[in-house]
Amino acid sequence: MSQLPEVAGNPYTAELAAAKKAVALAARLCQRVQQGILQSDVQSKADRTPVTVADYGSQVLVSLVLKKELPSHSYSMVAEEDSKDLRKDGAQEVLEHITSLVNETIANDGSYNMSLSKEDVLAAIDGGKSEGGPSGRHWILDPIDGTKGFIRGDQYAVALGLLDEGKVVLGVLGCPNLPLKSTNTHNGGSSRDQVGSLFFATIGCGAEVEALEGSEPQKISVCSINNPTDASFFESYEASHSKRDLTSSIAEKLGVQAPPVRMDSQAKYGALARGDGAIFLRIPHKGYIETVWDHAAGSIIVTEAGGMVKDASGNDLDFSKGRYLDRDRGIIATNKYLMPAVLKAFQDAMEEEQ
Numbered sequence: 001m002s003q004l005p006e007v008a009g010n011p012y013t014a015e016l017a018a019a020k021k022a023v024a025l026a027a028r029l030c031q032r033v034q035q036g037i038l039q040s041d042v043q044s045k046a047d048r049t050p051v052t053v054a055d056y057g058s059q060v061l062v063s064l065v066l067k068k069e070l071p072s073h074s075y076s077m078v079a080e081e082d083s084k085d086l087r088k089d090g091a092q093e094v095l096e097h098i099t100s101l102v103n104e105t106i107a108n109d110g111s112y113n114m115s116l117s118k119e120d121v122l123a124a125i126d127g128g129k130s131e132g133g134p135s136g137r138h139w140i141l142d143p144i145d146g147t148k149g150f151i152r153g154d155q156y157a158v159a160l161g162l163l164d165e166g167k168v169v170l171g172v173l174g175c176p177n178l179p180l181k182s183t184n185t186h187n188g189g190s191s192r193d194q195v196g197s198l199f200f201a202t203i204g205c206g207a208e209v210e211a212l213e214g215s216e217p218q219k220i221s222v223c224s225i226n227n228p229t230d231a232s233f234f235e236s237y238e239a240s241h242s243k244r245d246l247t248s249s250i251a252e253k254l255g256v257q258a259p260p261v262r263m264d265s266q267a268k269y270g271a272l273a274r275g276d277g278a279i280f281l282r283i284p285h286k287g288y289i290e291t292v293w294d295h296a297a298g299s300i301i302v303t304e305a306g307g308m309v310k311d312a313s314g315n316d317l318d319f320s321k322g323r324y325l326d327r328d329r330g331i332i333a334t335n336k337y338l339m340p341a342v343l344k345a346f347q348d349a350m351e352e353e354q
């Protein structure tokens, strides 16, 4: 992949180029594993091994590319996976599988002439143990966001953000199964429609999308709908990830006519950022605490596309508290016109639920 030209006013040009390369390479590994799962029989879909291999493999590749592309940068990463299970007796075969998958992906890409050992793989995974926090720079990684969608053959994302002094300053979201063209352009669809979208944003520089395989980047922006009756909303595909009774009550209060669009992973943030839908509601069930890697990349892509991302109290998400977001009861992403009404409906629905 060619280096991005230096853009005046973007202090994160090198980091963005490295992050895009890292996510694109990791996504290639995930695509290969997902194709393998889908080609195998239904029985083995319930086996978690293939997805585990892809989660770890993706984390290894992202960490490797960032270190190779940014050799002079100090490195701290807050990532979802750790190597504990892989160090257990009986995990040798899985570790070998991950190692060969990573090495094959590197060899096919051709950018780096290197081969990782099993120890290198474990060390790369453990590079994601950082606690993050309010000072310094920390990469934030979800190597596969939307694991259940990944197994089903649906949407998933490789999500990478950069935290600088407690603020998310950069986000890259690789969505291998999301069509490059907006899903609400009524072109009837075509088998020639390109699938695989790479969203990215840097603070103050707007949000863009390009083909995961590489193409001319296009600026994106959230929709400008200001009447909730014209809005459509995204929510989790998995009922266990978000309270559907509350989201449907919010939609009813707002007069939303369209049925919910259910999609796995932060692909929802990407789709919202380019105007495929107007509102994204996420209301986890009691006891679930949101992690930073589930929202860092997606939220900056939406805000840089002109949208807003707020918690249930109407506050900005605070990524400076470590591996978790502050405990609050939900997340809303939408445009600036709709946010006041959506927030009010959200709070009213929650009050009624008490």
Ligand SMILES: Nc1ncnc2c1ncn2[C@@H]1O[C@H](COP(=O)(O)O)[C@@H](O)[C@H]1OP(=O)(O)O
Binding pocket: 142, 144, 145, 146, 147, 148, 149, 235, 236, 237, 238, 240, 241, 242, 263, 264, 265, 266, 284, 285, 288, 294
């Ligand atoms: N019980 C749960 N409630 C809410 N979110 C969950 C739960 N279990 C896993 N997740 C995470 O929610 C995100 C996907 O949500 P959705 O697809 O519904 O938007 C993923 O980050 C997924 O983890 P993971 O990254 O391991 O897939």
Ligand SMILES: [Mg+2]
Binding pocket: 142, 144, 145, 146, 293, 294
């Ligand atoms: Mg996740």
Ligand SMILES: [Mg+2]
Binding pocket: 080, 142, 143, 144, 145, 146, 147
């Ligand atoms: Mg994950």
Ligand SMILES: [Mg+2]
Binding pocket: 080, 147
């Ligand atoms: Mg997980």
